[in-house]
Amino acid sequence: xxxxLTLLGLTLALVLLLAGAVIFPHWLTFLVMMSLARGLVVxxxxxxxxxxxxxxxxGLYYCIGGYTAAMxxxxxxxxxxxxxxxxxxxxxxxxxxxxxxxxxRYRDIFFAMLSMAFSMILYGLLVKSPALGSTDGFNVPAxxxxxxxxxxxxxxxxxxxxxxxxxxALAYHYYQKSPAGYLAGAIRENEIRVExxxxxxxxxxxxxYVMASVISAVGGLLAALATGHVxxxxxxxxxxxxxxxxxxxxGTGHVAAPFLGSTLFSLVRTYAYQFFPYTWQMILGLxxxxxxxxxxxxxxxxxxxLYSEKPRAADR
Amino acid sequence: xxxxxxxxxxxxNFGAVVAADNITVAINPGEVVGVIGAxxxxxxxxVNMVTGYLQPSAGKIYFRELDITKLxxxxxxxxxxxRSFQIAQLFPELSVLDxxxxxxxxxxxxxxxxxxxxxxxARIAAAERVLADYAITSFGDTIVATLPQGVRKxxxxxxxxxxxxxxxxxxxxxxxxSVEEKFAMLDTIMAGVGGWRDGAVRRARHRDRRALCQQxxxxxxxxxxxxxxxxxxxxxxxxxxxxxxxxxxxxVGAAMIGLQQVTVAIKRTDxxxxxxxxxxxxxxxxxIGRxxxxxxxLMRSIMGxxxxxxxxxxxxxxxxxxxxxxxxxxxxxGFMPEDRRLIPDLTxxxxxxxxxxxxxxxxxxxxxxxxxxxxPEVQQFADxxxxxxxxxxxxxxxxxxxLMIGRRLxxxxxxFExxxxxxxxxxxxxxxxxxxxxxxxxISESDYTYSxxxxxxxxxxxxGVVTAR
Amino acid sequence: xxxxxQVGPLTFSNYDFGVILIxxxxxxxxxxxxxRTRRGKLLLAVIHDRExxxxxxxxxxxxxxxxxxIGSVLGCIAGAVTAPAISVAPGIGVExxxxxxxxxxxxxxxxxxxxxxxxLIVGFSRATAVHLLPQVELFVIFGVMSLVLVVRPQGLFGxxxxxxx
Numbered sequence: 001x002x003x004x005l006t007l008l009g010l011t012l013a014l015v016l017l018l019a020g021a022v023i024f025p026h027w028l029t030f031l032v033m034m035s036l037a038r039g040l041v042v043x044x045x046x047x048x049x050x051x052x053x054x055x056x057x058x059g060l061y062y063c064i065g066g067y068t069a070a071m072x073x074x075x076x077x078x079x080x081x082x083x084x085x086x087x088x089x090x091x092x093x094x095x096x097x098x099x100x101x102x103x104x105r106y107r108d109i110f111f112a113m114l115s116m117a118f119s120m121i122l123y124g125l126l127v128k129s130p131a132l133g134s135t136d137g138f139n140v141p142a143x144x145x146x147x148x149x150x151x152x153x154x155x156x157x158x159x160x161x162x163x164x165x166x167x168x169a170l171a172y173h174y175y176q177k178s179p180a181g182y183l184a185g186a187i188r189e190n191e192i193r194v195e196x197x198x199x200x201x202x203x204x205x206x207x208x209y210v211m212a213s214v215i216s217a218v219g220g221l222l223a224a225l226a227t228g229h230v231x232x233x234x235x236x237x238x239x240x241x242x243x244x245x246x247x248x249x250x251g252t253g254h255v256a257a258p259f260l261g262s263t264l265f266s267l268v269r270t271y272a273y274q275f276f277p278y279t280w281q282m283i284l285g286l287x288x289x290x291x292x293x294x295x296x297x298x299x300x301x302x303x304x305x306l307y308s309e310k311p312r313a314a315d316r
Numbered sequence: 317x318x319x320x321x322x323x324x325x326x327x328x329n330f331g332a333v334v335a336a337d338n339i340t341v342a343i344n345p346g347e348v349v350g351v352i353g354a355x356x357x358x359x360x361x362x363v364n365m366v367t368g369y370l371q372p373s374a375g376k377i378y379f380r381e382l383d384i385t386k387l388x389x390x391x392x393x394x395x396x397x398x399r400s401f402q403i404a405q406l407f408p409e410l411s412v413l414d415x416x417x418x419x420x421x422x423x424x425x426x427x428x429x430x431x432x433x434x435x436x437x438a439r440i441a442a443a444e445r446v447l448a449d450y451a452i453t454s455f456g457d458t459i460v461a462t463l464p465q466g467v468r469k470x471x472x473x474x475x476x477x478x479x480x481x482x483x484x485x486x487x488x489x490x491x492x493x494s495v496e497e498k499f500a501m502l503d504t505i506m507a508g509v510g511g512w513r514d515g516a517v518r519r520a521r522h523r524d525r526r527a528l529c530q531q532x533x534x535x536x537x538x539x540x541x542x543x544x545x546x547x548x549x550x551x552x553x554x555x556x557x558x559x560x561x562x563x564x565x566x567x568v569g570a571a572m573i574g575l576q577q578v579t580v581a582i583k584r585t586d587x588x589x590x591x592x593x594x595x596x597x598x599x600x601x602x603x604i605g606r607x608x609x610x611x612x613x614l615m616r617s618i619m620g621x622x623x624x625x626x627x628x629x630x631x632x633x634x635x636x637x638x639x640x641x642x643x644x645x646x647x648x649x650g651f652m653p654e655d656r657r658l659i660p661d662l663t664x665x666x667x668x669x670x671x672x673x674x675x676x677x678x679x680x681x682x683x684x685x686x687x688x689x690x691x692p693e694v695q696q697f698a699d700x701x702x703x704x705x706x707x708x709x710x711x712x713x714x715x716x717x718x719l720m721i722g723r724r725l726x727x728x729x730x731x732f733e734x735x736x737x738x739x740x741x742x743x744x745x746x747x748x749x750x751x752x753x754x755x756x757x758x759i760s761e762s763d764y765t766y767s768x769x770x771x772x773x774x775x776x777x778x779x780g781v782v783t784a785r
Numbered sequence: 786x787x788x789x790x791q792v793g794p795l796t797f798s799n800y801d802f803g804v805i806l807i808x809x810x811x812x813x814x815x816x817x818x819x820x821r822t823r824r825g826k827l828l829l830a831v832i833h834d835r836e837x838x839x840x841x842x843x844x845x846x847x848x849x850x851x852x853x854x855i856g857s858v859l860g861c862i863a864g865a866v867t868a869p870a871i872s873v874a875p876g877i878g879v880e881x882x883x884x885x886x887x888x889x890x891x892x893x894x895x896x897x898x899x900x901x902x903x904x905l906i907v908g909f910s911r912a913t914a915v916h917l918l919p920q921v922e923l924f925v926i927f928g929v930m931s932l933v934l935v936v937r938p939q940g941l942f943g944x945x946x947x948x949x950x
Binding site for chain 3: 616619620621641642643644645646651653657659660661662666669670671673674675717721
């Protein structure tokens, strides 16, 4: 075990990104915002993956976060981001608590399919609700950020995104170092023993599900602010599938991996689209396929290899 | 005295199979009680019921006269009943220390502790204390998956003990451990237990109040040392009979299987080191070594389940390195793995037939008839699902399965491990008959307990180095 | 194609009967292959314990290839027989994946009978929804799936995992 460089690394990243608010061109700030926001959703998936569960319905909370922000903003006239954040956390936690009582009883493909089912149900509801813009969704108005009203709306979103991602990443990192975090691996490997040690695998998974949902909802909220728009597509299963894909792409070994994965995904997609407007999907698919084939444990395993000679079996 | 654990007419069946029938026992505080029974007698089922893993079909369980029949394992554990497992239940991808740290932190019970860093000095100290109690400190940083079975069992017991339970149920604590090590290990376990309890327990070990677990007839009778001793005597005479049998085994032929300077590594650690050995046709060889010496690795290498880093393996002049792993059985090699590995969804007959089907044997029926003739007990439960058999019965089926295909060479990995003496005798009889029929056999064992009288030659394996004796 | 036939007051396309017949035959064949043949049993062994299967002499890679080919062929047949009845576009696979997963989960993993039951449940509930309450058509399948899983966590015909200790 070397010294824990995560706190240092994350703080450094935050400082650099905040400096970027001034220097970065608009397209880059947008890319960073979206990568961080979507990285948070992926972080939610990774949190559950470490316990052996793959959620194919994380789009549910991505969508809940986004719609909470958009609805409060355009239907109820809320103009303060702090309120939106609080609301998104509360709503997603409440929904996750209820669904979690059911979902925490399932494993493997059953968990994956049920979680997807719930997100598709939300999708179906939204599509059939004209009041919520049906398939078109609706827009998110401009906001103040804890009282601050920036000259350009996107600067505010950028700063708040960086800060939230930083705080959640840090909390996640310390959570993974706690017994509750380690128990994820324990549950994945041997639930019977976990029970015999006096912990309830079901309750732990339930708690992790709620946490993952809240993190993903915050990601959805930030994405909605960044794009200024929400639509039911956020809950569609292809969206969730993309998040799972990014999770595998990045790896599950470290808190930075999901963000790395989502940044690379956005970059590849942007460039593929720019240079190969007609075949970009194929290019994207090929690049990602190659990464998965040659780095089956995700991008993070590259960094891990630089960092330590022997990859430890536990860091999966 | 008020009993600490009491059961009242516990029953449990799995489908038509009765695993526990009317078990009524009372165990007093401070007592050391043995539960003895043949394989499939219901020992594990009893432990599973008391600890809440299985619900009894009928009957009640009391802890300090409190009804705990309906509690879940974690609730049973919280009131102070812990257990170890026949097959160690660990978190294989974590280190030994991490395994214990998780156990320590889980036992704290209050949730704010759950969010503090796992590796706090206090927890590490507690975990290391337990490691020291069970003499496994040196394995602290080892990933569990790479540990030999014996050490895993100690880790398993250590994990059960971190909570300092009032009752500890050890399910076959020394199975998978060589006989020489068995007593040392029991001493280690009891010393660990004694460190937590008063000295009375330790003394009780020598007086050994045991109880018997017999199939179908309820369990737990008072000890009868005289009877046990006389049974040992019977075993000895049976064994000498087997020796007589072996005397007329066929003459030694050319080398059947030969290993030349074989080196095998797992995760960059050499497990087998420059191993050369040869077994003549029709000979029976023993491979003796402690847990973790490399016995299983050697057999798995012959089966092609592990790649050779150096060297070659030759079977009857065929270089096996040119034979893909799944084709090796087609050359008449049968393998009986230590941990049985039956396919639970298939019936016993189907399990036995699998290798014959895979190799498309021409005389499958004759071979099956021969196998059944040799082991009629397997035929008896031929139509049962393999998952319904006890550990020992599965061992018999695994042997039968290897016989179906292993006409030239049989690799038996720890065949006598974890089976009751009577069943071990039965296995010896079967293997002795095989020898009579001219099969070449390699038997691994932790010591000479059972194989001494069977084998013609002995290889000793230690830290991956094999020497002929 | 193939005309229509009248059953009481209802009109059916004969092509649909053909599709049902093909599906029934393939389903039966698959069930028989898995549960009544040696190859099927060997496949079960591969599914359960890959490494031991190798040691038993089973060509695991060939079996993986075989199952993958069978799966692909079945998918192709399904596409081919449904194509005349729907409008074809490159993206139709997406919808089918979701439906197929739902069918498998409802029926239970590894059970051909379960797949049949799951497919019927999915088909009927969807058709009923289209007929009675078109708004819920999209997610009625997922509603039904959730209901089934609440009652039977391993699916209708799925087996509970075997005892481990």
